[in-house]
Amino acid sequence: MPALLEICGLTAGLQSRRAITPVVSNVDLDVQPGEILGVVGESGCGKSTLAAAIMRLLVTPQVLQSGSATLRIDDDKAYDLLNLSENDLRQLRWRHLSYIPQGSMNSLNPVLRVERQMTDALLQRGLSKKEASDRAIAALELVSLEARLLDSYPHELSGGMRQRVIIAAAVSMHPTLIVADEITTALDVVTQRQILQELAAIRDELGATIIIITHDMGVVAQIADRVAVMYAGEIVEVGSVSDIFQQPLHPYSQGLIASIPRESGQRVEGLPGEAPSPWNYPAGCRFHPRCPKVFGRCREHAPASQPQGPDRWVACHLYDQETASDD
Amino acid sequence: MTANSDATAGNSAADGQAAGRREVFQYALRRFGVYLFTLWAAITVAFFIFRLVPGDPMNILLGNLTRAEGRQRDAAAEEAIIARYRQIFGMDEPLPLQYVNYLRKAVLGGLDLGPSFVEYPAQTKDLVFRRMPWTLGIFTTSVLLAWLVGTGLGALIGWLQRSRLSQLAVVISTLLQITPVYLVALGLIIYIGYTWRILPAGGPYARHLQPEWTWEFISSLLTHAILPMLSNMIVIGAGFTLGMRALMISVLGEDYLTFARAKGLSPFTVLKDYAFRNALIPQVTALAIIVGATLNGTFIIEVLFQLPGLGTLFVQAMGLRDFNTMQAVVLFSIFAVLTLTLIVDLALPLLDPRIRRTA
Numbered sequence: 109m110p111a112l113l114e115i116c117g118l119t120a121g122l123q124s125r126r127a128i129t130p131v132v133s134n135v136d137l138d139v140q141p142g143e144i145l146g147v148v149g150e151s152g153c154g155k156s157t158l159a160a161a162i163m164r165l166l167v168t169p170q171v172l173q174s175g176s177a178t179l180r181i182d183d184d185k186a187y188d189l190l191n192l193s194e195n196d197l198r199q200l201r202w203r204h205l206s207y208i209p210q211g212s213m214n215s216l217n218p219v220l221r222v223e224r225q226m227t228d229a230l231l232q233r234g235l236s237k238k239e240a241s242d243r244a245i246a247a248l249e250l251v252s253l254e255a256r257l258l259d260s261y262p263h264e265l266s267g268g269m270r271q272r273v274i275i276a277a278a279v280s281m282h283p284t285l286i287v288a289d290e291i292t293t294a295l296d297v298v299t300q301r302q303i304l305q306e307l308a309a310i311r312d313e314l315g316a317t318i319i320i321i322t323h324d325m326g327v328v329a330q331i332a333d334r335v336a337v338m339y340a341g342e343i344v345e346v347g348s349v350s351d352i353f354q355q356p357l358h359p360y361s362q363g364l365i366a367s368i369p370r371e372s373g374q375r376v377e378g379l380p381g382e383a384p385s386p387w388n389y390p391a392g393c394r395f396h397p398r399c400p401k402v403f404g405r406c407r408e409h410a411p412a413s414q415p416q417g418p419d420r421w422v423a424c425h426l427y428d429q430e431t432a433s434d435d
Numbered sequence: 436m437t438a439n440s441d442a443t444a445g446n447s448a449a450d451g452q453a454a455g456r457r458e459v460f461q462y463a464l465r466r467f468g469v470y471l472f473t474l475w476a477a478i479t480v481a482f483f484i485f486r487l488v489p490g491d492p493m494n495i496l497l498g499n500l501t502r503a504e505g506r507q508r509d510a511a512a513e514e515a516i517i518a519r520y521r522q523i524f525g526m527d528e529p530l531p532l533q534y535v536n537y538l539r540k541a542v543l544g545g546l547d548l549g550p551s552f553v554e555y556p557a558q559t560k561d562l563v564f565r566r567m568p569w570t571l572g573i574f575t576t577s578v579l580l581a582w583l584v585g586t587g588l589g590a591l592i593g594w595l596q597r598s599r600l601s602q603l604a605v606v607i608s609t610l611l612q613i614t615p616v617y618l619v620a621l622g623l624i625i626y627i628g629y630t631w632r633i634l635p636a637g638g639p640y641a642r643h644l645q646p647e648w649t650w651e652f653i654s655s656l657l658t659h660a661i662l663p664m665l666s667n668m669i670v671i672g673a674g675f676t677l678g679m680r681a682l683m684i685s686v687l688g689e690d691y692l693t694f695a696r697a698k699g700l701s702p703f704t705v706l707k708d709y710a711f712r713n714a715l716i717p718q719v720t721a722l723a724i725i726v727g728a729t730l731n732g733t734f735i736i737e738v739l740f741q742l743p744g745l746g747t748l749f750v751q752a753m754g755l756r757d758f759n760t761m762q763a764v765v766l767f768s769i770f771a772v773l774t775l776t777l778i779v780d781l782a783l784p785l786l787d788p789r790i791r792r793t794a
Contacts, residue, residue: 165693168597201699209697214690217709219716219787228708229698261788274694 110180111138112317113162113285118175118190120154120161122386128171131157131386133341135175136413139285144311144318146332146349148325148364150383154341155321156210159289162319163207164189164197179205181284202229206283208275210290210321215274216262223258226277233281247276250313251306268299275307282314289321304331325368329353334419337361340384340394343413346421357422359399393425401426459784466780470773474766478541481765482534485758492552492756493517493526499755524549524759537762548766552757553748559763562748569639569744571771573660574733577667582722584668585675589718590711592676593683605680611673616732620666620739627662635659637741663740671729678721682714689713716787723779727772 115137121128132154139145149155160166162177177189181204189197189205197205209215216225223244230240245255251272262270271291278286288307292300308331311318322328328335328349335352337345337360345358356362363379370376381398384390390397396406405425413423497513521527525536540547548559592601611619628636635641640655686692687710695709734746741747745764752760784790 163697165697167688167693198699198701201697203699207694207697209690209694215694217691217695217713218789219713220708224708228704229700232700232704263789277698 112141112180113137113139113319114176114178114180115139115162116176116178118158118161118177119173120157120166120175121171121173123169123171128173129386130173130389131170131341132161135343137336137343137346139317139319140334141317142311142315143333144308144320144331146328146335147319147321147338148328148335149323149338151323152383152385153338154386155323155338156289158338159207159287159319159321162189163205163287164192165207179285202278202281202283203233204284206278206281206286208278208286208288208291210293216270218262220261221258222260222262222265222273226258226273226280229277230280243280244276247280248273250279250310251276251303268295268303271295271299271303272306275303275310279310279314279316283316286316286318287321288318290323291320292322292324292327300327301330307331325364337364340389341386342394342423343421344395344423346413346419347416348419351420357416357420357427358395358424359401359426360395363398363400393423462784462790463781466777470777473773474769477769478538478762478766479534481762482537482758483530485756485761486530488756490756492524492758493520495755496520496552524552541766548763549759551752551760552755553751553760559759562760563745563763563767566743566745566748567767567771569742570733570737570746570768573663573667573736573742573744574730574771575775576660577664577733578671578722578726578729580664581668581672582675582718582725585672586679586715586718588672589676589679590683590706590714593680593687593714594706594710596680596684596687601680605677608673608676608680611669612677614670616666616670616729617735617739619669620663620736623662623666624739634661636662639742659740663736663742666736667729667733670732671725674725675718675721679714679718682717683710686710686714716783719779719783719786723776726775726779730768730772 115135118132118135118137119130120132121130135158137145147155147158157166157170160170161172161175164172166172172190175190178186179189179200180186187196187200189200192200216222223241226244226247227235227237227240230243231237235243241258244258248255248257253269253272253276257265257269257273262273265273275288275291291307292303295303304327307318307320310316320327320332332349334346334348336343337352337358339360345352345356345361347357352361353365356365360379363377366377367379368376379398384394384397392408393399393402393406393411396402399406403425405428409425411423411425411428413421414427416422416427494517497517500516518527525533528536537549540549546560548563550556551559551562554562588604592604595601624636627633635658638659640646640652640659644652644655646652692705692709695705700708733744734749736742737744737746738750745768749761749764751757752764
């Protein structure tokens with residue numbers, strides 16, 4: 109089956125007066141129809157920039173430098189999201205491409221009622237007032253909210269309710285692809301769990317494909333089918349959730365898995381050091397200063413992403429020999 | 436009930452609406468209380484401050500009289516005249532009593548603010564009522580027009596913040612905003628009024644006309660009003676433009692704007708419902724603040740353009756230490772400013788649903 113979304117060489121950075129500082133470098137990623145792909149990484153690793161780049165929602169000084177992201181709809185139509193005109197892209201938004209943003213606290217306009225904010229996009233797509241409001245109510249039901257919330261203003265809702273309203277708004281047109289950016293951050297664990305379950309249910313009911321961006325390995329374990337691990341603006345490992353959790357290949361993934369709290373009394377192992385900022389990405393492998401398994405080549409050459417078995421990719425020199433022997 | 440209305444989630448819709456209406460009512464009531472208090476405080480301060488200004492009105496009045504009559508000064512007669520006048524103006528009593536009498540007459544006597552010195556025996560009240568339409572006409576019209584133009588222009592240059600034209604507009608507005616209003620007025624008088632003779636530069640209407648409902652008089656009135664209003668508008672409008680631009684730029688960085696764009700709304704809808712709508716709220720508050728801060732500019736403009744408004748009356752009254760008239764001018768200006776501010780304040784909850792709860 110061809111990928112629903114095929115991201116190729118996506119590079120985005122921060123524009124300053126003189127130069128562009130790369131934040132996301134050369135990301136290649138396939139998203140299969142109907143799956144939930146988790147993109148996981150530390151704060152500042154470029155996950156949100158990646159999401160914004162796919163959604164074409166970068167704001168200055170963020171700029172897209174190169175790359176393509178091909179969205180295939182109904183087998184015959186393909187759109188390169190990164191190079192589509194603003195107007196054509198607007199036709200895809202909400203119908204085929206939806207965005208559930210990070211920071212749900214401020215993503216709703218404080219002075220407009222929920223109904224207005226849920227239906228304005230639908231009305232502009234030619235739905236009647238009745239149809240739009242029916243769809244809004246149906247979408248609210250998907251996230252277990254009552255229809256009377258439509259009359260509320262955002263400040264009258266709790267954080268969890270606001271996040272649900274945003275999810276409902278984003279899925280009201282039954283989109284093909286949903287990009288969800290840190291949607292459970294700043295919510296309590298119980299609400300987090302409920303919202304993730306609702307999101308998984310939405311995928312099952314609407315047949316949507318979801319990219320979920322998070323820093324929380326727990327979220328990935330709970331909801332995702334596949335995982336892409338991001339470090340310092342690059343994808344370092346891709347694989348199914350069970351593969352990555354049971355047998356992480358990249359030392360960074362191993363560190364992330366080891367730092368998940370397990371049973372009580374067992375000490376959590378953290379990763380030493382901190383993630384580099386885009387202004388001083390190290391030469392060679394960007395992870396090498398923190399890597400427990402670092403060796404000579406890591407300091408000079410950046411590792412390329414190589415296949416490791418079916419649907420498994422890793423960018424690490426530890427696995428170089430196998431490729432060399434393949435050659 | 437209060438606890439219940441806090442947990443909006445658990446309320447029925449009707450309950451919520453009733454609570455909302457009650458909150459709006461309480462808000463209005465509170466605003467009206469503040470309004471009355473401010474009015475009282477202003478008149479009290481005016482009453483005492485003007486009496487601290489050096490110079491006895493009686494002496495000034497008498498000096499003017501003797502100069503006009505050209506007679507020799509007679510000390511005994513002067514004393515008698517001054518005593519008589521003091522009695523008429525109620526100034527023979529101790530200050531606290533004068534204050535109480537003044538308030539009593541003003542409130543209970545149907546706005547009896549005493550006779551004026553400037554045009555004795557005309558009542559101060561009548562004097563002020565005759566002059567007020569000029570001031571209010573020029574002032575309200577120019578501030579409202581400046582607000583409308585400034586808000587529109589500011590929204591536009593904030594939306595197009597990176598274009599050359601909008602950067603140029605920022606520089607020009609900044610220059611205009613820091614220019615004192617009398618310099619702008621003088622510039623307009625000199626160039627447009629005298630050098631190029633495009634518009635009349637002084638007076639309320641052409642000299643040979645009488646106030647009447649004819650087209651000739653009204654058009655003369657309007658053409659004479661253009662320059663005074665323009666001076667006010669240029670300075671105030673530039674401030675409103677800069678303010679609205681800053682508000683737009685900060686709103687453009689909000690998360691809900693990104694979400695609105697992600698919805699695929701047309702750029703016009705994003706501008707109208709998400710950016711402009713939200714930037715407008717502080718801009719309306721700014722209108723309320725500016726209304727109070729720019730009335731004095733209008734007084735200066737009246738003097739420069741020789742308009743028979745409250746400003747010229749105040750300058751006249753000042754020369755005579757005419758307490759009654761000065762107080763009345765202050766009272767009515769404050770009344771006008773407070774009323775405009777109150778209207779703005781009451782309009783705010785209509786724009787911003789959050790105010791109904793927090794105010």
